Amino acid sequence: MSAAPKEFLDYIDAHKDAFITRLTNAVKIQSVSGDPAYRDHVHEMGRFVQSELEAVGVTTKVVPLGQEVTDGKPVEHDGKPVQLPPVILGKIGEDKNKKTVLIYAHYDVQPALLSDGWSSEPFVLTHDKATDRLVGRGSTDDKGPLVGWINVLEAHKALGIELPVNLRICFEGMEESGSKGLDDFIKAEAGPGKFFDGVDCVCISDNYWLNDVTPCLTYGLRGICYYQVHIEGPEKDLHSGLYGNCVHEPMTDLFQIFSKLVTPQGKITIPGVNELVDELSPGEREIYERMDFSIEDINKAVGAAITLSDNKVDVLMGRMRYPSLSIHGIEGAFSATGEKTVIPAKIIGKFSIRLVPSQTPETIDPLVIEFINSEFAKLNSRCKLKVVPSTGGKPYLADPNHWSFVAAAKATQAVYQKQPDLTREGGSIPVTLTFADALNVNVLLLPMGRGSDGAHSTNEKLDLANFINGTKVLGTYLHEVAKLAK
């Protein structure tokens, strides 16, 4: 039994074509935030979002975030300063007897050019009838979910159904470019009497199902620590004929040190790092056993049979609830094709660690720096070493038994007739943590699209079924939230 009124669900089915048109209009605006040349389109998209929200009964506010700054320098384009896209705020209801739900989405997109290998114009939403997919940049990331929320509100307004919760909206236009300016804004608006005051929970629809058939709710994200290890030998690159076996070589030292960080089986070997991982709680393993997922799914996604284990649970837990360490590359070494007999003089080896609770950058950084320094000391090298950690991000873990998750599970069950998987993501969605920390409430990640959507790739798509059913889930979620006790 769905908590959502039947008229609402019928309305969504009946207005499928209009919703596709709305998404088409959204995709048409090339709101690529990563390239200042497209910035006017991002601002245009902000105005589009605002007017759509106003039309469905939302009181909006456009908050400018000022001029864009990179590395301390103002960004310019065509000789003019580049303005950050504004945050679009929205508000419906101030009823003290209702829960207040904050929804987040972003209206900017990744770059896309037909020449990248798209099979249709990326900014023309193309309904592929054979597969019933809506193909276009932003279709799933994140214009589909954003338009989904507008569709939900349109249905309620048209049907005269009162929203069962107070709604707060925060749509940003810089997510694909580090959410510049958003963190400070959220923190500033978190206090009593401010915009986010009174929010009971946050719902973000900006990730994906684990596969293509089973809906999921996401309750965890890994954090990250990134390290740049500088090793300096001679003043300039040397000829290996003249100086090989004559001087200490930074590359030799780097390979010794980096070979001590992680095993080929993915186990981090920096002392103390694994000890900070929370122990498995009773019944936690079953969450992974239940997940609708197979080794074959990963093999297909990466194009090779290279999983660390043949056991699905181990692979899923390796990705979601255990840390990882990846070596990314070396700056300053020979990296071109061909053969060069150089002894690189100054190199920077780069690796990162994905963190899980209760690891934090504050606890991990000293362990990593201490270990690398002590391993380097063992080498008796005359090169110089320096470990530079960058600002990391801590992991996120929500309580999946919170009423917001329960409501989302009920809504998903009602729409899809399927129990959603409870998943954690291997990557990061930084705004999740910002909301959780600043507002001190549960943050639910409620995905609309499927694992195969190809969010940042060519031919990004959203299945029409997910667009329509996902819209129903979003609306039903609000009604389920209203029914549950806080």
Place this chain on the structure above:
Amino acid sequence: MSAAPKEFLDYIDAHKDAFITRLTNAVKIQSVSGDPAYRDHVHEMGRFVQSELEAVGVTTKVVPLGQEVTDGKPVEHDGKPVQLPPVILGKIGEDKNKKTVLIYAHYDVQPALLSDGWSSEPFVLTHDKATDRLVGRGSTDDKGPLVGWINVLEAHKALGIELPVNLRICFEGMEESGSKGLDDFIKAEAGPGKFFDGVDCVCISDNYWLNDVTPCLTYGLRGICYYQVHIEGPEKDLHSGLYGNCVHEPMTDLFQIFSKLVTPQGKITIPGVNELVDELSPGEREIYERMDFSIEDINKAVGAAITLSDNKVDVLMGRMRYPSLSIHGIEGAFSATGEKTVIPAKIIGKFSIRLVPSQTPETIDPLVIEFINSEFAKLNSRCKLKVVPSTGGKPYLADPNHWSFVAAAKATQAVYQKQPDLTREGGSIPVTLTFADALNVNVLLLPMGRGSDGAHSTNEKLDLANFINGTKVLGTYLHEVAKLAK
């Protein structure tokens, strides 16, 4: 007592200015072989060399080497095929009672632009009076030595002194670009009745003293084996958040393997490789103890105190008579500035080994390939590995007691009043091996310039003293050769 007639030595001193003018005219021609846009100048330089040789009594022959080909494709410039610079052959004497000496030099140079940081126009030979240096591209590498030989012949002709040996000349114009076409030519002209028939020894003046004060003769060169180690994991680069601790990573495997190749102290740890190094012969260590060289010289040259040892002999032997292994870089990994959280999908790690007698590519390759494959097997990785060796070069070692070396030592002693150091070079001069193998004779490396000349750098120079004294050494060498028994 010098074997060279006093008039010869006086003539060299008396014609200093004319010799500087000859070198000035040679440097003026921008015979950069590495850039097809300069190819006409290289051909012009060939004509200059030929006419200078003819003027001093040499019978010359210009041998075209055909069109330049790179990677199987004909090289073109401005829509026209690019011709390789010719080999300039020269001949004086056919006296069966005289020894026949083959001299080699090259008339092409490295690129040079004032904007690279030269303090004077690189193609205008500038006599810096404060330091008495002749600054210009090619001054020391290798137009100085080439002009030196012409000066020697001019002196003999002008004074009416018969050359004490039969002379054969082979000057090439492509040395700085891999000596394209030369190997095949030398091999083809090595048989009975061919140009190189009857040659008793080869003298190459194309390297440098170890330092700035002590002349040297060079009797050895290291060989080289270069390896590209391909490791393949996923089909395309992955996001470390999504796949970290979930799949095998090529970078992790590469760091494990490369950490097993060499110690930070420069010792190669591939089984069998060091066993192929010839044992120290009695008295060999003293050669290095005698060398006029200090740790401080290396520190100055590389700009940092990073020698593998504080013992001069160990450092010199590490460079000259022991092999070395250097890791050069990785193709396919993240190599730019900044931070990227990529799991590189397909990478190529590159390293090379400098070989010494009796190591050869044929004996080393199987050891390296077998070791890497066995180390990779230990990793239990699902990535794929392939080791690709390139065509290596074997090391060269001449007998420093051969009469050609004895003659060069006597000539050096006569001119500089100093016993020359006997050195081996850490790098390679491939034509040395070609001559040694094709003609089966001793090849002497008799340098004219000093260690600080900066052959391939900005402000390349040849000290005037070395130009004049070096010319005397070349001429005296021929007279010393003539005096000794074969």
